[in-house]
Amino acid sequence: MTTPSFSESLIGIVADLSRDLPAEQRYQRLLAAMQQIFPCDAAALLQLDGDYLKPLAVDGLSVDTMGRRFRAADHPRLSRLLHSRSPIRFPADSPLPDPYDGLVEGVDQQLHVHDCMGASLYIDEKPWGVLTLDAMNPATFDRIDPLELRTFIGLTEATVKAAARMDALAARAERQQQVAQALQAESGIPEIVGQSEVMRRLLDEIAIVAQSHLSVLVLGETGVGKELVARRIHGRSGRADQPLVYVNCAALPENIAESELFGHVKGAFSGAVADRAGKFEIADGGTLFLDEVGELPLALQAKLLRALQSGEIQRVGSDRHIEVDVRIVAATNRDLHSEVADGRFRADLYHRLSVYPVQVPPLRERGRDVLLLAGYLLEANQRRLGVAGLRLSAEAKQQLLGYRWPGNVRELEHLLSRAALKAIAEHGNGRGSVILRTAHLGLDDDGTATPVTQPEASETVAVSPGLPLKEALEQYQRELIEQRLQLHDDNMAAAARSLGINRSNFHRLLKRLGIR
Numbered sequence: 093m094t095t096p097s098f099s100e101s102l103i104g105i106v107a108d109l110s111r112d113l114p115a116e117q118r119y120q121r122l123l124a125a126m127q128q129i130f131p132c133d134a135a136a137l138l139q140l141d142g143d144y145l146k147p148l149a150v151d152g153l154s155v156d157t158m159g160r161r162f163r164a165a166d167h168p169r170l171s172r173l174l175h176s177r178s179p180i181r182f183p184a185d186s187p188l189p190d191p192y193d194g195l196v197e198g199v200d201q202q203l204h205v206h207d208c209m210g211a212s213l214y215i216d217e218k219p220w221g222v223l224t225l226d227a228m229n230p231a232t233f234d235r236i237d238p239l240e241l242r243t244f245i246g247l248t249e250a251t252v253k254a255a256a257r258m259d260a261l262a263a264r265a266e267r268q269q270q271v272a273q274a275l276q277a278e279s280g281i282p283e284i285v286g287q288s289e290v291m292r293r294l295l296d297e298i299a300i301v302a303q304s305h306l307s308v309l310v311l312g313e314t315g316v317g318k319e320l321v322a323r324r325i326h327g328r329s330g331r332a333d334q335p336l337v338y339v340n341c342a343a344l345p346e347n348i349a350e351s352e353l354f355g356h357v358k359g360a361f362s363g364a365v366a367d368r369a370g371k372f373e374i375a376d377g378g379t380l381f382l383d384e385v386g387e388l389p390l391a392l393q394a395k396l397l398r399a400l401q402s403g404e405i406q407r408v409g410s411d412r413h414i415e416v417d418v419r420i421v422a423a424t425n426r427d428l429h430s431e432v433a434d435g436r437f438r439a440d441l442y443h444r445l446s447v448y449p450v451q452v453p454p455l456r457e458r459g460r461d462v463l464l465l466a467g468y469l470l471e472a473n474q475r476r477l478g479v480a481g482l483r484l485s486a487e488a489k490q491q492l493l494g495y496r497w498p499g500n501v502r503e504l505e506h507l508l509s510r511a512a513l514k515a516i517a518e519h520g521n522g523r524g525s526v527i528l529r530t531a532h533l534g535l536d537d538d539g540t541a542t543p544v545t546q547p548e549a550s551e552t553v554a555v556s557p558g559l560p561l562k563e564a565l566e567q568y569q570r571e572l573i574e575q576r577l578q579l580h581d582d583n584m585a586a587a588a589r590s591l592g593i594n595r596s597n598f599h600r601l602l603k604r605l606g607i608r
Contacts, residue, residue: 098237098240102244102247104121104125105125106247108122109250109251116148116149119148119255120149120151122137122251123135126225126244126248130240131227131232132207132226132227133196133226134151134152134192134195134197134226135150135225136149136150136151136157136223137150137223138162138221138223139220139221140164141161143164143165144162144163145163145167145221146161152226153195153196153197154195154196154197154463154489155460155463155489156466157192157195157467159465159468159471160470161468162471163475166475167191169186169190170191170222172188173211174222178211179211179238179245180209180211181233184207189480189481190206190208190226193483193525194481194483194525194527196226206228206229207225207226207229208227209225210222210224211241213245213248213249215252215253221252284321284324285464285468286464286465287464288457291458291461294451294452294453298321299328301325301450302324302326302329303330304448306447307400307421307422307444307446308322308420308421308450309422309423309428309445309450310325310421310424310449310450310452311423311424311449311450312451312452313425313500314499315455315500315502315581316452316455316500317500318383318425319423321450322379322381323336323381325421326378326419326421329379331377334375334377335375335377336378336379337378337379337381339352339353339381339382339383340384341384341385341386341387342383342584342586342595343599344392345595345599345600346391346392346595349392350392350395350408351364351370351408352370352371353399353405354395354406354407355368355369355372355405355407356408357409359409360407360408360409360410361408364408364409369407370405370407372416375416375418376417376418377418378418378419379419379420379421380418380419380421381422384423385422385424385445386424387585388437393437393441394441396441397444399416400420401444403416403417404416429442455500455501455503455504456496456497462492462493462497462504463484463489463492463493465501466484466492469504469505469509470482473509473512474512479516479525480524480526482515482528483526483528484528487529488533491533491535492504502581507534511532512526512528514531515527515528515529518532569601570605570606572591573602576590577607584599
């Protein structure tokens with residue numbers, strides 16, 4: 093088949109400018125055209141997002157690259173591209189590390205000698221991102237026509253600008269991204285990473301309900317990212333510039349729970365030495381996020397219901413009513429239908445909270461999102477651990493795709509952190525990328541088995557010999573509680589239930605033993 097000429101490829105790109113294409117398809121077609129004009133082994137289009145470069149389209153790079161976020165300050169080549177208005181071609185023997193080491197498909201190692209070049213992209217005289225090209229043959233780009241390259245870069249900038257103006261989905265995504273940047277600057281919350289159909293539906297649900305005033309009940313298994321969903325709902329709402337106040341209902345001791353939510357006046361109870369605002373007052377005008385709402389005691393459920401119905405609260409010890417304007421977003425991993433049927437949760441409160449239920453899908457239903465998440469998490473880990481790069485072997489990727497993930501995204505995060513430490517210890521302090529292999533992941537050979545259930549904490553607690561009885565008992569209790577908390581992903585209510593301890597007594601015990 094005849095390779096299209098430069099002019100023919102340009103005609104195809106220009107024709108795409110008038111087509112109604114999703115932004116990701118538009119960018120992928122742009123890279124395909126670039127590959128025809130300037131043949132190479134790998135190409136990427138990355139958008140500047142704060143201090144990070146976010147891949148929008150890749151060709152010849154591994155799937156998990158799309159989940160990575162490249163901090164420009166950590167990648168000298170990308171930084172040089174960003175700060176240059178002219179294309180840059182790096183020498184084959186350049187000492188600067190390559191951000192794509194271990195990410196080029198079919199090359200599971202460092203890119204010691206290869207051809208690498210790229211260019212910055214500017215929109216309205218502001219840096220927008222970079223375009224990169226890599227080839228395994230160090231002489232690949234010798235024959236590139238500088239005029240053709242500059243023409244293509246200009247057309248790429250025009251494509252990006254047209255996408256922002258013409259594509260409604262791209263325009264909405266840009267607006268959401270600006271809000272997300274503001275939230276991240278304030279609280280450092282990571283973005284929701286995923287391109288699967290179930291995640292697209294979830295993001296559409298969030299976009300629909302965010303602009304309303306309705307109460308939202310976020311449902312999903314432990315570790316799926318319910319808090320991220322709640323924060324995204326707030327960030328996309330008209331209350332985004334007002335506070336989002338977090339309440340962990342499972343960690344509210346019953347004796348002070350009312351005060352935590354509604355506040356108290358001086359002298360209301362022993363220890364109330366001054367007036368204190370509760371979470372409702374702090375969240376006035378904004379959003380109150382009730383995490384693990386299914387753990388609320390029945391007595392407090394009734395008081396919460398009254399506040400939601402009337403829009404008024406009373407501080408403990410006060411007769412004065414205070415009006416509050418609070419949007420409620422609640423989350424739980426419990427089946428509240430069953431809780432209502434069993435008398436552990438009030439039906440009227442359930443209906444008040446679940447005006448708009450949002451179901452967060454488990455990781456096992458998200459397909460190849462696991463690789464995007466892995467890329468995102470590994471990029472963060474390599475910065476924390478001070479290594480040049482953390483990469484997944486092909487076999488490791490297959491194991492991640494085949495595993496069932498009973499602990500969802502939280503389990504993936506913990507597994508990758510452990511695997512990274514193992515791989516780094518094995519790799520030593522040498523330069524270059526560290527490859528995470530199946531042995532580092534610690535999964536079964538086929539990657540599909542449910543992880544081995546941890547033994548009951550009581551079977552693994554050891555007490556130091558020679559301790560007096562009181563100290564030995566405290567050490568036993570401390571280690572047992574720590575293990576149960578770890579077993580239940582720091583869910584204090586679940587840990588307390590597993591130990592057969594009343595939740596209020598459990599919190600007092602934690603305080604006495606100096607835990608958490």
